[in-house]
Amino acid sequence: MNHTKISKYKKLKIVIGVLCLVIATYLFLFFYMGYNVKHDLRYQVNLNLSVQTDKSSKKLKQLSVNNRTYNFLTKSVGSKVRDLSDPQGNLGDPNAEYFVCSIDREKTGVIMTKRNGHWRVASIQVY
Incomplete structure (x- = not known):
């Protein structure tokens, strides 16, 4: 039972990490690459x-x-x-x-x- 809780916690950490990576990539492209100026x-x-x-x-x-x-x-x-x-x-x-x-x-x-x-x-x- 304890093993199941740990694996769910690890999955949640991975999902949050991937989501943060996607957001950071979007912000980089939007601001650093000049998309905000065009917008x-x-x-x-x-x-x-x-x-x-x-x-x-x-x-x-x-x-x-x-x-x-x-x-x-x-x-x-x-x-x-x-x-x-x-x-x-x-x-x-x-x-x-x-x-x-x-x-x-x-x-x-x-x-x-x-x-x-x-x-x-x-x-x-x-x-």
């Missing part, structure tokens, strides 16, 4: 493109590099970030990353900056 980029841009409000229009104006980009983004309400690249470089700053994506079938460059541990969209330009 934040998609979320922030898609949120501002989801519905046209005064707040989203002001934010798009602030993020747009030029008037062409702003006009394009305001006409692309409902569009989503597609074909998001891996980081293309840090522009000489370890707290900045450059990405290329497609919004409404237009090639778009996005610069993300890290502030207080969080990634934010710094600028958007349509090519």
Whole structure:
């Protein structure tokens, strides 16, 4: 009877260990490999493109590099970030990353900056 309790305890330890290993691997991939930056980029841009409000229009104006980009983004309400690249470089700053994506079938460059541990969209330009 004592042997059964020990074997159940060992099985539980193994299951918990494997679960911790899977979680640690996921966190490593998400943060170290840059998936969190891509997730934040998609979320922030898609949120501002989801519905046209005064707040989203002001934010798009602030993020747009030029008037062409702003006009394009305001006409692309409902569009989503597609074909998001891996980081293309840090522009000489370890707290900045450059990405290329497609919004409404237009090639778009996005610069993300890290502030207080969080990634934010710094600028958007349509090519």
